[in-house]
Amino acid sequence: xxxxxxxxxxxxxxxxxxxxxxxxxxxxxxxxxxxxxxxxxxxxxxxxxxxxxxxxxxxxxxxxxxxxxxxxxxxxxxxxxxxxxxxxxxxxxxxxxxxxxxxxxxxxxxxxxxxxxxxxxxxxxxxxxxxxxxxxxxxxxxxxxxxxxxxxxxxxxxxxxxxxxxxxxxxxxxxxxxxxxxxxxxxxxxxxxxxxxxxxxxxxxxxxxxxxxxxxxxxxxxxxxxxxxxxxxxxxxxxxxxxx
Amino acid sequence: xxxxxxxxxxxxxxxxxxxxxxxxxxxxxxxxxxxxxxxxxxxxxxxxxxxxxxxxxxxxxxxxxxxxxxxxxxxxxxxxxxxxxxxxxxxxxxxxxxxxxxxxxxxxxxxxxxxxxxxxxxxxxxxxxxxxxxxxxxxxxxxxxxxxxxxxxxxxxxxxxxxxxxxxxxxxxxxxxxxxxxxxxxxxxxxxxxxxxxxxxxxxxxxxxxxxxxxxxxxxxxxxxxxxxxxxxxxxxxxxxxxxxxxxxxxxxxxxxxxxxxxxxxxxxxxxxxxx
Numbered sequence: 001x002x003x004x005x006x007x008x009x010x011x012x013x014x015x016x017x018x019x020x021x022x023x024x025x026x027x028x029x030x031x032x033x034x035x036x037x038x039x040x041x042x043x044x045x046x047x048x049x050x051x052x053x054x055x056x057x058x059x060x061x062x063x064x065x066x067x068x069x070x071x072x073x074x075x076x077x078x079x080x081x082x083x084x085x086x087x088x089x090x091x092x093x094x095x096x097x098x099x100x101x102x103x104x105x106x107x108x109x110x111x112x113x114x115x116x117x118x119x120x121x122x123x124x125x126x127x128x129x130x131x132x133x134x135x136x137x138x139x140x141x142x143x144x145x146x147x148x149x150x151x152x153x154x155x156x157x158x159x160x161x162x163x164x165x166x167x168x169x170x171x172x173x174x175x176x177x178x179x180x181x182x183x184x185x186x187x188x189x190x191x192x193x194x195x196x197x198x199x200x201x202x203x204x205x206x207x208x209x210x211x212x213x214x215x216x217x218x219x220x221x222x223x224x225x226x227x228x229x230x231x232x233x234x235x236x237x238x239x240x241x242x243x244x
Numbered sequence: 245x246x247x248x249x250x251x252x253x254x255x256x257x258x259x260x261x262x263x264x265x266x267x268x269x270x271x272x273x274x275x276x277x278x279x280x281x282x283x284x285x286x287x288x289x290x291x292x293x294x295x296x297x298x299x300x301x302x303x304x305x306x307x308x309x310x311x312x313x314x315x316x317x318x319x320x321x322x323x324x325x326x327x328x329x330x331x332x333x334x335x336x337x338x339x340x341x342x343x344x345x346x347x348x349x350x351x352x353x354x355x356x357x358x359x360x361x362x363x364x365x366x367x368x369x370x371x372x373x374x375x376x377x378x379x380x381x382x383x384x385x386x387x388x389x390x391x392x393x394x395x396x397x398x399x400x401x402x403x404x405x406x407x408x409x410x411x412x413x414x415x416x417x418x419x420x421x422x423x424x425x426x427x428x429x430x431x432x433x434x435x436x437x438x439x440x441x442x443x444x445x446x447x448x449x450x451x452x453x454x455x456x457x458x459x460x461x462x463x464x465x466x467x468x469x470x471x472x473x474x475x476x477x478x479x480x481x482x483x484x485x486x487x488x489x490x491x492x493x494x495x496x497x498x499x500x501x502x503x504x505x506x507x508x509x510x511x512x513x514x515x516x517x518x519x520x
Contacts, residue, residue, distance in 0.1 A: 011518055042520070048338040050519040072340040083335035085256065087263060098252050099339045 001026050001147055001178045002047070007055040009042055009202075016042050017053070018202040026146075029179040031193035038199040040182035041080070044149050047180070048077055059147060073100065076140030080152040082132035084124035089116050089135050092124055093142065102143040110138040114168060130161025137168055148172065150181035154188050166191050245344050253336075253349020254356060257323070261357035266322070270315045274365035279372040281307045304369060305464055308391045309457050313398045313426055316358050317419040320402020323354055324514075325415035328406075334519035347511050351403055358395045362388065386467040393499055394460045398426075400506035407513035430455040445481045456499045463495040 007020035017039045024030045032040045045051040047059065049068045057064045064071040086092045093107040111117050114134040119127070124135065133153065140148055153169060154162040169192055173179060183189050189196060198205040261267050281304055327333040327350075336346050366388045402419050409415040434452045437443055443451070453459040462479055466488060482491055 011520065045334070045518075045520065048334075049343075050334050050337055052516065052518055069340045069342060072338065075338075077335070077338040079331055079335055079338075081331060083330065083332040085332060085336065086259065095252065095256055096339060099249060099336075099341055101340070 001028075001060060002180055003056075003058045004043070004047075005056045007043065007046060007053055007057065009039070009046060009051055009053045011042070011051070016202050017046075020055070020199075020202075020204055022197060022204070024147075024178060024180050026178055027176045029173050029181070029192050029194045030197060031189045031195070032180070032182045032197045032199055033184060033189060034199035034205075036184065037201075039202045040184070040199055041151050043199070044077075044151050044180065044182055047149060048072065048075065073143070074145055075147045075149055076142070076145040078133070078136045078140045078148065078150045078153055081129065081156055082124075082127075082136030082139075084127075084132075087123055087125075088121050089124055089127070089131075090120040092135060093139055096139045097142050100143045106142055110141055113141075114138045115164070128161070130157050130164055133157060133161065133165050134168070137165065141172075147178045147180065150179060152182055152184070155183075155185060162187070245342065245348060249341055249345045250349045250352070253341075253346060254353040257350050257353020258356050258360075261319070261323070261354065262360075266315075266319055267357060267361060270319075271361040271364050274311060274315065274361060275368040277307055277311060278304065278365045278369035282369040282372045304366075304387055305461065308387065308394065308464075309461055310427060312362070312391050312395045313423050313457060315361065316395045316398035317402040317405070317423050318416055319354055319358060320351075320399040320404075321406045321409070321415040321419035322402075322412060323350060324403055324406035325409060325412040328517075328519060329412050337519060343515050344511070347514050351400065351507060351510075354399050354403070355396050358399055359392060362391050362395055366391065383468045387464055390460045390464040393496070393503075394456060397456045397499055397503040397506070400503045400510065404506040404510040404513070407510045407517065426455055426457050430458065434458075446485070449479070449482045453495055453498055456502045459495045459499045463492060463499075466492055466495070 002022070002024040004020055004022040007017050007022075008015070009017040020039075020043060022030075022032075022043070032043055034040050042051055046053040047057050047064060049064060049072065059071045060074045062071040062074065084092060086095050089111065090107060093110060094104055096102075097104055097107055108117070108120070111120050114137055116131065116134055116138065119131065124132065127135065133156075137153075140150075150169070154165050157165060166188065169179070173192055173194075179192065181188075181192065183193075324333070327336075333346070337343060366384070370384055401422060402415075405418040405422060406415040409418050434448065434455075437451065438448055453462055462482075465479070466483075486494065
């Protein structure tokens, strides 16, 4: 579903990504993990056309540079903190639906699905971060895209908010949605990922994960040592770098 | 570029502008100033044997040159840089739209909001002046059209400044700096050149109207008054050299050129911008 080849990014004169190769198959949930500044979010942003890059990214076989509009139709995006494009929750979803060429009739069922029906007419600026994330998830699901791109989906949430969003994402994963997410939270990775790709200093780590990642995962009971990271009952699969 | 998407984004930008403090405070103060200036312009006019219309027009003209750029430069600067900082711009571009559609939608939406603000401000002034009688609608229309062209140009320049600055604070500072340059420093520079007699009248006039504010000032004066002396000695020289028609076309082209070049340069930067 997603193929990234030799991805390189330079920001402010600094090489942020350096020759990243990554594949995400249909129905997979791949977590890109790594310490702060490793380049996790940048990978996602390249896919969405937010950052200029060298290399090639295809989504469902569509080159994201050659046909960005068609490629992005296949992708629903949930940023780290949901943006308020319009005043109200319903207005935000109606705008995104219109931009995606999706019927406005999809909006209310999605608001209900993420538990925001009662807040549909409220100002998004008054929403808690958790409510914003649920709204962003509803927006990402407009048009039922086959791929979800999630940027640190629970990083800025309190515990209750994390549970809410994780539950919604688990249901999507169980329904066979392809998910590419960045994360530095082990609970999130454990709950969702079927495969983990470790980034460090802009490169995919092959072999042992960096100490910062090992420590973070170990703190919450993840497997230690060379990362064969699985999530709960999910089969432990090799790192992307090992697999390719 | 898909017109349907651009229209959606224009309307979104317009709604965002109408909700923003800029529109409410800017438009309200513009209304107050326009009405006050128009009324004061009419005061005691007959005593001095001066046409009410001329005085009101000149008073409004000066308000336009000071206030319209002050409203529109920050409008353009703040919208792009603010939405870039809070992630909204990146979120929009992550949808199935092109950067060209987002840029066009935002810029045209800002210009639409600016148009509405000017329409309300001048509308109130027109009512104030009109209620006292003696108003020529054609003169007023030229003034409004000049203000609109100046506002659109300054909005585009504000957007360019936003693209060139990395943060909202820097963009707003750059907008205020540009306002000072266009409103005051350019005039001082031209005056200094005139005093030094370093350049001839043609070059002096070209330099003068390269400033869009001066170009619009000259354009409106050209339309609303038959007296050439209001254009100043260099303006009189330009009328003699080019004729009123050619001069008016040149002034419109110079100002619109600013808008087009600023928009194109802003888009070139926007297309390359990394939204991180």
